[in-house]
Amino acid sequence: MSAAENLGDLLHRNCPNCETDNSDRPALSYSWQEWQLRECGACRFVYLENPPDYADFKVAFAWEKNHGDRKVRMRKEYPLAYGVSKAWRKFYRWAVRKPDKLANRINKWVLPGLVIDVGCGNADRLLSLPAHYETSGIEISKALAEEAGALLATRGGSITNLPAVEGLASYEAGTASGVLMRSFLEHEHKPIELLSHAARVLKPGGVAIIKVPNFSSLNRRIMGSRWCGFRFPGHVNYFTPMSLRTMVADAGLATVGFGFFDRFPFSDNMWMVVRKDV
Ligand SMILES: [Zn+2]
Structure with a gap:
């Protein structure tokens, strides 16, 4: 079962910043599996064009369960980068003791x-x-x-x-x-x-x-697709x-x-x- 089937129907979004329909533009290379990231042709805003429908209760439930998805994906696809990044974050927290x-x-x-x-x-x-x-x-x-x-x-x-x-x-x-x-x-x-x-x-x-x-x-x-902001x-x-x-x-x-x-x-x-x- 693909992630999309698991999460129910997918929506279509226009640019959330300026409402332009960008469905004829190519997906960015940062897209992953069926999830299409687009850069708006009018305002350059980057967004997920086809998110799951969270109005569906089952979807909200699945979201809770899938929240840790990125960690699993990183560990599987980039074990070395994941390990280095985890060690770095641990060191950084210790060294900086953030406010x-x-x-x-x-x-x-x-x-x-x-x-x-x-x-x-x-x-x-x-x-x-x-x-x-x-x-x-x-x-x-x-x-x-x-x-x-x-x-x-x-x-x-x-x-x-x-x-x-x-x-x-x-x-x-x-x-x-x-x-x-x-x-x-x-x-x-x-x-x-x-x-x-x-x-x-x-x-x-x-x-x-x-x-x-x-x-x-x-x-x-620097990290491209492996940037921690992509989820x-x-x-x-x-x-x-x-x-x-x-x-x-x-x-x-x-x-x-x-x-x-x-x-x-x-x-x-x-x-x-x-x-x-x-
Ligand atoms: Zn836009």
């Missing part, structure tokens, strides 16, 4: 009040927030949402068991101090719609914190610093935290803080 980038940004930018974590998983991030934040999470997986709901209830938090766009749409406008989208936007079929809902639910002065893989990173240029079919959007800036601006959010080290070319990821200014 908690999310917590630092929350402390710096997010005013006391409601914080919504989009794709909150088992609510580990929300549970670690200081007590002056009211916590709420959106999670598509029923099993994770149940686990998160029970844990969050201990601090008065709540869970919405819906896909991200519908989940954010269910919050009242102008109520949130912060929206967290850590390692989420690369999975979202409709990123502009999600960002627009983030802009809608934020209070004036409220911020969204975004972390996504950086398609312009040096590692992607099939989970990652459906491949942002560059420029396309991320454009998209948040189109959604009505102002970029306030996106310095050189937030989009450091040696890092595989980038971090952005955006604010609702009106």
Whole structure:
């Protein structure tokens, strides 16, 4: 059984950034098995054209089970590169002892009040927030949402068991101090719609914190298909610093935290803080 059969129907997407239909353009060489990556002819955005349909409950379930797919694939196809990369990450973590980038940004930018974590998983991030934040999470997986709901209830938090766009749409406008989208936007079929809902639910002065893989990173240029940012079919959007800036601006959010080290070319990821200014 192929991965596509396993995951149900495949969708067709136009460019999520500018809506151009790129189905007549050749797939990028980074494509893998049946998963077709395209570069938009109009705006150059790179995206997965034929993702599985996550509206299907069974698909969401399969996604949970397939989450570790890349590790299995890397270990099988590139055992040496996988081993070296694993050892390097271990050494790097030991040598650098990285600060908690999310917590630092929350402390710096997010005013006391409601914080919504989009794709909150088992609510580990929300549970670690200081007590002056009211916590709420959106999670598509029923099993994770149940686990998160029970844990969050201990601090008065709540869970919405819906896909991200519908989940954010269910919050009242102008109520949130912060929206967290850590390692989420690369999975979202409709990123502009999600960002627009983030802009809608934020209070004036409220911020969204975004972390996504950086398609312009040096590692992607060096590693090519073996870059850790390629995940099939989970990652459906491949942002560059420029396309991320454009998209948040189109959604009505102002970029306030996106310095050189937030989009450091040696890092595989980038971090952005955006604010609702009106
Ligand atoms: Zn486009």
